[in-house]
Amino acid sequence: MDIDFDDDRARVQRDAVWRWLSTEAYWGGWRTRDDLEAQLDSAWRVVGVYRRDTGEQVGFARAVSDGVGFAYLADVYVVGEHSGRGARAAHALAHDRRGSGRGLPLGALHPRRAQPLRAVRLRGSR
Template structure:
């Protein structure tokens, strides 16, 4: 868990606010058509990270992985009210620099956040797909 004075990140699924997650994903370009039951199942079967403040959840990310050869970073969001505060960077850094994922190849898809992910060594592979080589292969 990462914690500062105002915000913290946790991978404890018990802390997740499914109404926040479903609400944001329903507004997103990538998951707006996803059924609520599919969102619930995806959360149950993935590693999930929430970013919180005292009043509740303000961001989310989900990781699908085999813990050996690949991880897929998806459904990353920061609530519109909290953007511009560096929270997306903190969340992506927390995940990509964790012992669990720093030495596993990563991938994700985005139409509009390439610059964010490039800060964490993801490289474009076409218009939407991005890939990240493991730390030990970049050193």
């Protein structure tokens, strides 16, 4: 099954992100839906992971940053059979060669099960 990584904020399926983070994420249980909405709105970058055949969102990552020298990666997940591809979304957030992310080092990621980061191309990236 093919998947796409996309950094279009408008494509993020907020209900899907909320559902996963509020029920599955060991780190996400403290926040309210309003908290998550504020975090999504103020994120420096977001990347959704989508099934190509259905458009269903199956993963997500967001980053906060000062835009100059530091980016903190947060809320990285990929569901079920797509697991293992979350690191690619994280890499896309940290190392996309377009726009303000160009060359900015990834500052921190603290998952229990970190996967190696691998290069991925965002749709429309050069």
